[in-house]
Amino acid sequence: GQQLNQSPQSMFIQEGEDVSMNCTSSSIFNTWLWYKQDPGEGPVLLIALYKAGELTSNGRLTAQFGITRKDSFLNISASIPSDVGIYFCAGQWYQGAQKLVFGQGTRLTINP
Amino acid sequence: EAQVTQNPRYLITVTGKKLTVTCSQNMNHEYMSWYRQDPGLGLRQIYYSMNVEVTDKGDVPEGYKVSRKEKRNFPLILESPSPNQTSLYFCASSLRRTPDTGELFFGEGSRLTVL
Numbered sequence: 001g002q003q004l005n006q007s008p009q010s011m012f013i014q015e016g017e018d019v020s021m022n023c024t025s026s027s028i029f030n031t032w033l034w035y036k037q038d039p040g041e042g043p044v045l046l047i048a049l050y051k052a053g054e055l056t057s058n059g060r061l062t063a064q065f066g067i068t069r070k071d072s073f074l075n076i077s078a079s080i081p082s083d084v085g086i087y088f089c090a091g092q093w094y095q096g097a098q099k100l101v102f103g104q105g106t107r108l109t110i111n112p
Numbered sequence: 113e114a115q116v117t118q119n120p121r122y123l124i125t126v127t128g129k130k131l132t133v134t135c136s137q138n139m140n141h142e143y144m145s146w147y148r149q150d151p152g153l154g155l156r157q158i159y160y161s162m163n164v165e166v167t168d169k170g171d172v173p174e175g176y177k178v179s180r181k182e183k184r185n186f187p188l189i190l191e192s193p194s195p196n197q198t199s200l201y202f203c204a205s206s207l208r209r210t211p212d213t214g215e216l217f218f219g220e221g222s223r224l225t226v227l
Contacts, residue, residue, distance in 0.1 A: 001171060009152070033215075042116070042202050042218030043155070088154060097162075100216075102147075102155040 002027045006089050006103030013079060014111050021106045022073040023089035031092035032065050032072035037105075038085045046087075047074070076108075084110050114139045116219035118203050124225045125193055133188045133222045135203030143206040144186040145170070145216070146178065148199040155202065161186055193226040200224075 006023045013019060023032070031050055035043035047058050049065035049072060056063055062075045072091075076083055089103040116137045125131055137144065145160035147170075157170030161180040175197055177189040186205075190197060200223050204216040 004154075006154070040220070042204075042220050043216075044218070045215050048215065100157075104152055104154040 002029070002091065002093060002099070002101045004089060004091055004101055004103040006106055008106060009104065010107040010109070012109045012111065015079060015081060017079050019076040019079055019083070019108060020073060021087060021089075022071060023091070023103045024071040025091060026070065027091075027093065028069045029091035029093050030069070032063070033090040033092070034061075034063050034072070034074045035088045035090060035102075036085050037088065043086075043088055079108075079110055081110055081112060084108055114217070116203055116205055116217055118201075118219035118222045120222060121220065122223050124227065126227050127194055128192050131190050131193060131224075133190075133201055133203075133224070135186045135188065135219060136184050137186075137203075137205040137217070138184065139205065139207070139217065140183065141205035141207050141217070142183070144180065145204045145206075146176070146186070146188045147202045147204060148172065149202060149221075150199050158188070158201075190224075193224075195226050198224060198226050 004023050004025050033048045034046045036046050037043040047063040052069050053067050054065040060077045086105045086107050088105050092100050119134045146158040147155040149155050156172045158176050159178040161167045167178050200221050202221050203219040206216050
C-alpha cells in the first residue's frame with residue numbers, strides 16, 4: 001500500500017522558534033492533511049489541502065501541497081508552549097474507494 | 113457536544129482474555145474506523161465501516177473483530193488478546209460514507225496493555 005515518510009521524527013526547540021516538518025512519498029495523493037495530537041488526546045485536523053501547489057494558512061500554521069503531489073510540508077511560526085504535541089501528515093488517494101494513510105508523526109517539544 | 117466516546121480509556125488485561133473497546137459517536141456520521149498508534153509507526157487502520165452492517169479490513173486487521181449494528185456504535189473486539197496488541201487505540205468517524213475530505217473526528221484514545 002501507499003506509505004508516507006514523515007520527518008523529522010522529533011524536534012526540540014526553544015519557544016519563539018519557527019518549525020518545519022514534511023512528508024514525502026513515492027506515490028501520488030489527491031489530498032494532503034495535517035493533524036495534531038495533544039498529549040492524552042486524539043488527533044485533531046489542522047489543515048486540509050486539495051490541489052497541487054495549494055498553500056494554506058491557519059493562524060501561525062502554513063501547509064503546502066507539493067506540485068508533484070508526492071509531498072507536503074507544515075510550518076509553524078513563532079512557536080508557543082501549546083504547540084507541543086505530535087503532528088501527523090496524512091495522504092488520501094482513490095483505489096476503488098477513498099483511502100487514507102498516516103505518516104509516522106513528528107513529536108514537538110518546546111523549551112520555554 | 114459533538115464527540116466520539118471510547119471506553120475504557122485504560123485497560124490492563126492478560127493474554128487470551130476477551131475484551132471489547134466500545135466507540136460511540138453522536139454526530140450521525142456514516143463512516144467509522146479504528147486505528148492503533150505505536151511509536152515510530154504512526155496511525156494504522158484496523159477496520160472501518162461505511163455504514164450499518166458494512167465493515168471492511170484496514171491495514172492491520174489480524175486479531176481484531178468489529179461490528180456495526182447501529183449507526184452510532186462501532187465496538188472493537190479482541191477475542192484472544194496477545195502482548196503484540198498492546199497499543200493506543202483510536203476510534204474515528206466521518207460524515208460521509210468514505211472520508212473524501214479526509215476529515216476524521218477522533219476519540220480520546222484507549223490505552224491497552226496485554227500481559
